[in-house]
Amino acid sequence: MSYRADIRAKKLERIRAKGAPRVLELCSGCGGMSLGLAAAGLELIAHVELEPGAAESYALNFPVPPTVLADAWSQARDMEVDAADDLVRELGLKTATAESFDVLAAGLPCQAFARIGRSKLASVRGEEDAYRTDPRAKLYKRFLEYVDATQPVAILIENVPDILNFGGHNVPEEICATLEQRGYLTGYTLLNAAYYGVPQMRERLFLIAIDSSLGVRPSFPAPTHHVQLPSGYESARSVAMKHVPEDGRFIRVPAPAEGLPPAVTVKAALADLPYISEHVRTPEQMRRRKVNDRLPYREFLDLTPYQRLMREWSGFKTGGEVAGNVVRLTPRDFPIFKAMPKGADYPQARKVAEELFEARLKLERPRPPKGSAHWKVLQAEHVPPYDPGKFPNKWWKLDPALPSRTLTAHMGKDTYSHIHWDSRQQRTVSVREAARLQSFPDGFRFSGAMNASYRQIGNAVPPLLAKAVATSLKLLLAREPVRATIDDAA
Numbered sequence: 001m002s003y004r005a006d007i008r009a010k011k012l013e014r015i016r017a018k019g020a021p022r023v024l025e026l027c028s029g030c031g032g033m034s035l036g037l038a039a040a041g042l043e044l045i046a047h048v049e050l051e052p053g054a055a056e057s058y059a060l061n062f063p064v065p066p067t068v069l070a071d072a073w074s075q076a077r078d079m080e081v082d083a084a085d086d087l088v089r090e091l092g093l094k095t096a097t098a099e100s101f102d103v104l105a106a107g108l109p110c111q112a113f114a115r116i117g118r119s120k121l122a123s124v125r126g127e128e129d130a131y132r133t134d135p136r137a138k139l140y141k142r143f144l145e146y147v148d149a150t151q152p153v154a155i156l157i158e159n160v161p162d163i164l165n166f167g168g169h170n171v172p173e174e175i176c177a178t179l180e181q182r183g184y185l186t187g188y189t190l191l192n193a194a195y196y197g198v199p200q201m202r203e204r205l206f207l208i209a210i211d212s213s214l215g216v217r218p219s220f221p222a223p224t225h226h227v228q229l230p231s232g233y234e235s236a237r238s239v240a241m242k243h244v245p246e247d248g249r250f251i252r253v254p255a256p257a258e259g260l261p262p263a264v265t266v267k268a269a270l271a272d273l274p275y276i277s278e279h280v281r282t283p284e285q286m287r288r289r290k291v292n293d294r295l296p297y298r299e300f301l302d303l304t305p306y307q308r309l310m311r312e313w314s315g316f317k318t319g320g321e322v323a324g325n326v327v328r329l330t331p332r333d334f335p336i337f338k339a340m341p342k343g344a345d346y347p348q349a350r351k352v353a354e355e356l357f358e359a360r361l362k363l364e365r366p367r368p369p370k371g372s373a374h375w376k377v378l379q380a381e382h383v384p385p386y387d388p389g390k391f392p393n394k395w396w397k398l399d400p401a402l403p404s405r406t407l408t409a410h411m412g413k414d415t416y417s418h419i420h421w422d423s424r425q426q427r428t429v430s431v432r433e434a435a436r437l438q439s440f441p442d443g444f445r446f447s448g449a450m451n452a453s454y455r456q457i458g459n460a461v462p463p464l465l466a467k468a469v470a471t472s473l474k475l476l477l478a479r480e481p482v483r484a485t486i487d488d489a490a
Helices: 005-015 032-039 052-061 086-091 117-124 135-150 161-166 171-180 229-243 267-269 281-288 304-314 331-339 344-361 373-382 433-436 448-460 461-478
Strands: 022-026 045-047 103-106 153-158 186-191 202-210 295-297 319-321
Touching: 005 117, 022 032, 022 135, 032 045, 032 103, 032 461, 045 086, 045 281, 052 448, 086 135, 103 135, 135 433, 161 171, 161 202, 161 229, 171 186, 186 229, 186 461, 202 229, 202 461, 267 304, 267 433, 304 433, 331 344, 344 373
Parallel strands: 022 045, 022 103, 103 153
Antiparallel strands: 153 202, 186 202, 295 319
16 A cells, blocks of 8 residues: 655646546446546546446547557456556556546446455455455455555545445445545545436435545535435435444535426436337337437427537537437337336236236137136236236336436346336337436447447446536645645555
């Protein structure tokens, strides 16, 4: 473990002189967090992403920095294998590793922190051999090695709220304690994307560490929008915060002030996107359509501010057409989607399916006996096989008057969690609609086919939320130091 106060001081001096903070992002995915960081005025210098498709999407959307070798920019990398020095060398950077980056951002998978515990965190520093061989700790151990090698003046980590209560441990509290030994002031909190202009009620943990010379504890942005979160979000938050100590580093969750505009609704976010019905009318046409094929926007006299932002995001502006208009072909379920009420979940969908099945049985002459081979065939053609008692949230039809529920990487397997509210279209959301709900601008391109695109979107940090956090962080870094950092150490 090393502390280089001299190097960090030079970085802060450069930022105060209006130099853009330079970012290295670990586990970048396709670039949701990076998009927000760039929009806040940070400079993207390097990223590490293991999944080739996501790394390819990243390279499609972010230009190669002038200091980086073009051939190295789009390569997928494994942070467990590639050390920070390797990355700097492969990218062709002319600066030393410790001098190359100001901000280290990371969306590490939560498995990296599984059952860490204070004793295990201590063992990362070499005090206990057992933990050094624990495969669950490899990513976290490597993350700390990146911290030591790059000497960032700020660290930004995003993760799921359950990391606050992971196997009975408050992992962010333990991470903060470890980073404070490396010369940082730390803090963490929960932020809901809907409070920051994203049309999605997505709750995530954010942890910030900043160089101790700044003499101020990290802070988080104030909400810009308000919405009444469903009771499920509040109860999940309570469970996650069970192990948050009163005297710890947790910063009170920012609450919307009175008078803020309402959160962006699903309809306000998506209504101008192309009307899609080919999956029902001409399914072969939908099968041939590619993710990056473009269709005209729907004609609207007045775009909502959110729709305009998605069309006109700097560097990602679109003209009269947009890509991503592909949906899954699930013909059994189209009539169910059509008949479901807005805001309905799987138990209601199953009831609708059984009613459709019963209507079909009445057309049979003679009516097949219950449990017969023909009866079972007809049932399979109309009724999904999932038990509504075990899968109450498997399906959900969007409520156009509210923000969406959380998008997840599971969308790479199915999209029943986000059924379009317009019953005429009788389908789940398209790739572009999922991207809009995550606040990706319309000009953002995804590498790979439909399933890979959904997975990349579900895995991403909402760019607008990342922008809000990064804007707040940038202001902190521009402060004048108030005291010296920890003495230089080897």
